[in-house]
Amino acid sequence: MGSPRIIMKLIVAGVHDEPGDVRVIELRHPRKPLLPPFEPGSHVDVHLPDGKVRQYSLCGDPEDLSRYTIAVKRETDGRGGSAWIHDTIAAGAELPVSAPRNHFPLRECDGPxxxxxxxxxxxxxxxxxxxxxxxxxxxxxxxxxxxxxxxxxxxxxxxxxxxxxxxxxxxxxxxxxxxxxxxxxxxxxxxxxxxxxxxxxxxxxxxxxxxxxxxxxxxxxFQPPARDDAPPEPFTIVLRNGTVVPVPADESALSAIRAAGVLLMASCENGVCGTCECGYLEGQPIHRDAVLSNDARDRRFIPCVSRATGVLKLDL
Ligand code: FES
Incomplete structure (x- = not known):
């Protein structure tokens, strides 16, 4: 599985519409015959001209690496990414796309x-x-x-x-x-x-x-779960080296951590892609993401949307 930092400028090789206001887009590399491999459940980040990033699942055949296939539903009350893709993208267009990542893998199992x-x-x-x-x-x-x-x-x-x-x-x-x-x-x-x-x-x-x-x-x-209406409270992050990072009520933990000089990658900044995931060592997080399993919530944290009560010690 490739690194999410790799951005490939892929060419739109085909576009067709599906029921439900969905546009299917086929992407190929302009020079290479094969794209990086992917597993079922993988997605790619599509980089839009306004600098925003959207995640789309790869719905094509993982054994056919000559192309990636994504399907984009036009979201009328969305953040504008799907409308831009529907209105602008046509065969021959160039689309910056990350290498695939997989937060939703099929696990080995004997049962059904x-x-x-x-x-x-x-x-x-x-x-x-x-x-x-x-x-x-x-x-x-x-x-x-x-x-x-x-x-x-x-x-x-x-x-x-x-x-x-x-x-x-x-x-x-x-x-x-x-x-x-x-x-x-x-x-x-x-x-x-x-x-x-x-x-x-x-x-x-x-x-x-x-x-x-x-x-x-x-x-x-595709979206984090509906949040409770409770206003966000300030809390404090402590990094592994002892640095104390206050997180004000109106700022995300991700932004506060970055302001403290920690280089932390992020993509959706909406709690759905998992790019900013990190570990925590002590404290009581308030999980607001749509990525982590119940198991993972005991030790992992999504700082772009999640918060904490009191002091949270991160494994950063
Ligand atoms: S950046 Fe996507 S989950 Fe945080």
Whole structure:
């Protein structure tokens, strides 16, 4: 897996539209026949002209390194990145893209795999399903959408996955609807769960899988979970060398750490990409990210969005 610092100027080799206001973009290297390898669940950072960075899952075939494929849903109330891509990007355009990174890997396991996708959350799940098919693993993919006509990448999915593994759930087809709580009530055969989708879907799956054992539930979110309305409080960070870094209520821990002279990489600054992740040694963090598993929260911290109570000693 390549370093996120490597930025490649890739060429848009093809663009097509999918249902649900989704644009699929195929990227190739201008000179090299092969791009850096990636695993299912990986994403790339796309660097926009205004300096902002957006993360998009790679939904193509990891065995075909002649191209990367991303799918971008136009978010009308988003931060403008998807609208720029939809309105500007055409075949032949140049797009600065990072090497792939993976915070959502498929883990080795003997038991079955349960994949759940809501809408555009199908992008990393599609790459996982493709890999599981190839490995001849037992899995089930449940794809939730408001209707068949709004489900992106469904045609690709139906070509790759046999009907024995694919379950489609459309809000406008009562007979296909599936209650997420009853789906996740039991954990068949010690299954591992992977899920991705919009915030409401993420919250529903998180709640319905709350009783699954630690280490069996894996997810990728596009946005951090809704925050409580409590105003942020100031707190203090202590670095490994003893430097004390006050974090005012109106500043992020990331910004305070950087102001103290620590070089810490960041990308989304929204708690979803994991670039700024670091360890902590002591203290009580208030986790507000959408990256860390429950296990990881005992020792890892996402300073672009998370805060703490009192004093937090970081492993920096
Ligand atoms: S920069 Fe993306 S999670 Fe912090």
């Amino acid at each position: 795999v349960l994949l759940l996708a809501g809408g555009i959350g199908i992008t990393p799940i599609l790459a996982m399903a493709r890999a599981l098919c190839r490995q001849r693993k037992t899995f089930e993919l449940h794809y939730f959408s408001r209707s068949r006509s709004l489900a992106p990448l469904l045609g690709t999915l139906e070509k790759i996955i046999g009907s024995e593994s694919l379950r489609l759930h459309f809000d406008d087809q009562v007979e296909t609807r599936q209650d997420i709580h009853s789906l996740l009530l039991a954990r068949p055969g010690g299954a591992q769960l992977y899920y991705c989708g919009p915030p409401g879907f993420m919250a529903a799956v998180a709640q319905a899988s709350g009783h699954w054992p630690d280490g069996t539930v894996h997810f990728e979110a």
